[in-house]
Amino acid sequence: MKASPADRAPADRNKRGALPMITAFVRAYPGRSVAALFAVLLAGLMDGLGMSMLLSMLTLATREGAPSAEPSLPERVAAQVAQTLGMEPNAGVLLGLALALITLKGALSLLANRQVGYTVAHIATDLRLALIRAVMGARWRHHLRQSVGGLSNAVATEAQRASDAFQHCADMTAMLLNALIYMGIALSISWQAGLAAALAGAVLLTLLQSLIRSSRRAGQNQTKLMKGLLTSISGQLAAAKALKAMAREGHVDALLSDQTKKLRRAIRRQVVSREALSALQEPLLAMMVAAGFFLSLVVLKMPMAAVMVMLFMLARVVSYLSKAQRAYQQVAVRESAYWSLVDSIDAAVAQREPRGGERTVPLADSIRFEAVSFAHEEGQTILADASFTIPAQQLTVFVGPSGAGKTTVLDLVVGLLQPTAGRIVVDDVPLGELDLRQWRRQIGYVPQESILVNESIAYNVALGEEGIGEDDIRAALAAADALDFVDAMPEGIETPVGEGGSRLSGGQRQRLAIARALVHRPSLLILDEATSSLDRDAQAAVIETVRHLKGSLTILAVAHQDLLVQAADRVYRLAGGQVSTPVRRDPVTEQPVHG
Numbered sequence: 001m002k003a004s005p006a007d008r009a010p011a012d013r014n015k016r017g018a019l020p021m022i023t024a025f026v027r028a029y030p031g032r033s034v035a036a037l038f039a040v041l042l043a044g045l046m047d048g049l050g051m052s053m054l055l056s057m058l059t060l061a062t063r064e065g066a067p068s069a070e071p072s073l074p075e076r077v078a079a080q081v082a083q084t085l086g087m088e089p090n091a092g093v094l095l096g097l098a099l100a101l102i103t104l105k106g107a108l109s110l111l112a113n114r115q116v117g118y119t120v121a122h123i124a125t126d127l128r129l130a131l132i133r134a135v136m137g138a139r140w141r142h143h144l145r146q147s148v149g150g151l152s153n154a155v156a157t158e159a160q161r162a163s164d165a166f167q168h169c170a171d172m173t174a175m176l177l178n179a180l181i182y183m184g185i186a187l188s189i190s191w192q193a194g195l196a197a198a199l200a201g202a203v204l205l206t207l208l209q210s211l212i213r214s215s216r217r218a219g220q221n222q223t224k225l226m227k228g229l230l231t232s233i234s235g236q237l238a239a240a241k242a243l244k245a246m247a248r249e250g251h252v253d254a255l256l257s258d259q260t261k262k263l264r265r266a267i268r269r270q271v272v273s274r275e276a277l278s279a280l281q282e283p284l285l286a287m288m289v290a291a292g293f294f295l296s297l298v299v300l301k302m303p304m305a306a307v308m309v310m311l312f313m314l315a316r317v318v319s320y321l322s323k324a325q326r327a328y329q330q331v332a333v334r335e336s337a338y339w340s341l342v343d344s345i346d347a348a349v350a351q352r353e354p355r356g357g358e359r360t361v362p363l364a365d366s367i368r369f370e371a372v373s374f375a376h377e378e379g380q381t382i383l384a385d386a387s388f389t390i391p392a393q394q395l396t397v398f399v400g401p402s403g404a405g406k407t408t409v410l411d412l413v414v415g416l417l418q419p420t421a422g423r424i425v426v427d428d429v430p431l432g433e434l435d436l437r438q439w440r441r442q443i444g445y446v447p448q449e450s451i452l453v454n455e456s457i458a459y460n461v462a463l464g465e466e467g468i469g470e471d472d473i474r475a476a477l478a479a480a481d482a483l484d485f486v487d488a489m490p491e492g493i494e495t496p497v498g499e500g501g502s503r504l505s506g507g508q509r510q511r512l513a514i515a516r517a518l519v520h521r522p523s524l525l526i527l528d529e530a531t532s533s534l535d536r537d538a539q540a541a542v543i544e545t546v547r548h549l550k551g552s553l554t555i556l557a558v559a560h561q562d563l564l565v566q567a568a569d570r571v572y573r574l575a576g577g578q579v580s581t582p583v584r585r586d587p588v589t590e591q592p593v594h595g
């Protein structure tokens with residue numbers, strides 16, 4: 001698998017800041033980074049050389065007739081380049097060369113910017129994928145602690161801000177390289193004036209560092225507030241219907257407006273720091289140019305042409321340095337988004353779910369709980385030394401008071417949770433020795449409230465998975481007794497279901513959920529209160545479907561209703577950590593057999 005910018009050596013895990021972030025980017029995309037850097041460096045050199053040509057032209061023009069002073073480095077280079085090309089270094093040739101070099105610089109900059117732009121897109125998508133993979137591959141316990149809003153924020157906002165940080169890092173590097181090249185030229189003209197100006201610039205830019213720190217803090221606040229805000233919004237939107245029905249939208253408004261106000265304040269601080277930096281840079285850096293000017297003209301008594309060249313070079317250095325600092329400020333604002341995303345990925349990776357063993361089973365015999373105990377972290381005991389058998393090819397139903405742990409038993413069967421003591425055995429193979437993914441591929445799972453996406457019926461059954469064809473979808477719909485009503489719809493299996501399946505009845509939605517669970521041809525079908533949200537008629541219809549399925553695969557269900565209990569081959573009652581002995585049922589009358 002390709003390295004993501006979030007992949008770091010363990011020793012680097014605690015390092016924070018812009019530099020470790022840049023290092024991580026470069027490590028993840030070494031080829032692109034080096035190519036971009038090389039193109040930027042060449043572009044800078046071309047620019048510097050082109051400008052040298054223009055300035056040589058200037059000195060050539062101003063020196064006409066005057067005794068020649070010692071030519072400066074740019075002049076010597078310009079003359080050398082012209083001579084190498086077999087040309088006389090006159091004004092026309094120098095101008096032509098300057099234009100050619102500046103055009104070349106433009107082409108190289110385009111190349112570098114293209115590399116950087118592609119890398120920005122890669123960083124955003126790679127970080128998103130790394131987070132989703134890590135979260136989906138984490139233990140169920142970890143999953144339960146995540147907020148949907150927080151994750152959406154990480155995927156959408158933080159990944160985008162982190163990749164934008166790379167763009168600003170690249171801009172900063174390009175500007176710094178250009179500043180260095182021009183500083184080199186300035187030093188070659190007069191090292192004293194160049195050095196004095198460089199020192200003055202360094203001091204002045206350091207003075208402005210507090211504005212960068214303030215931007216970083218504002219960025220950190222923004223990252224924290226966005227996470228909180230998105231978590232609140234997604235939570236409140238999920239409960240929108242109930243909130244509207246109880247006329248409590250006002251409370252959402254108050255809650256969100258408080259958070260948005262804080263976010264606005266953080267963004268305002270960012271804007272103030274950004275604008276203050278721009279505003280202060282100009283006069284301070286003008287002082288640096290003035291220092292160079294004063295030194296070269298008054299103290300060093302350099303000729304006017306050389307002073308002009310020097311001035312021009314220093315102005316370029318100043319312009320590039322201030323742009324580099326502004327780019328760094330943008331990096332500082334976005335840095336926290338990158339680290340927040342990396343923290344989320346690291347936390348999920350640390351909770352990576354073990355794959356289990358290598359073995360596979362057909363589920364031909366049974367699932368056995370052998371002296372199993374389980375308690376949620378700091379929670380009540382759900383199972384205490386419980387032993388029971390779920391026979392293959394039968395319908396086993398769990399009943400019991402709310403909160404007794406019925407769903408938890410299903411999670412133990414799926415391997416989402418592990419027993420704290422005892423073991424679960426499938427066809428005589430302990431669950432821990434099974435290839436967990438392979439085992440789960442044998443399971444069809446129908447939750448209490450199935451989430452349908454606003455797509456076609458076919459999409460909702462196959463969930464867009466490749467390899468599931470129309471025949472598979474129709475077969476699953478038929479097995480779920482859904483084909484008749486689907487075929488009666490205007491567009492058949494291509495009929496859109498509406499937001500959350502709003503264009504279907506509750507019973508139809510659950511039938512689609514059963515079809516979704518059956519489309520993989522599972523050997524175990526799990527129904528977690530799959531009919532409890534339905535009215536009695538819809539329940540009866542879905543339970544009829546379950547009856548049709550009986551015998552063709554193992555069915556494990558949690559139910560509160562007597563209808564499903566009546567259809568069961570075996571009923572277990574879970575209460576107080578204990579599972580009662582099965583109530584045997586007459587296969588013909590389906591009534592309990594006593595004694």
Ligand SMILES: Nc1ncnc2c1ncn2[C@@H]1O[C@H](COP(=O)(O)OP(=O)(O)OP(=O)(O)O)[C@@H](O)[C@H]1O
Nearest residue numbers: 144376377379380401402403404405406407408409
């Ligand atoms: N991830 C968790 N962490 C801590 N406690 C949990 C967790 N999940 C469930 N519980 C607790 O475990 C107990 C059993 O929950 P479970 O959902 O398995 O019960 P249930 O019998 O299916 O309930 P219901 O019939 O109401 O759906 C409850 O007290 C619940 O609060």
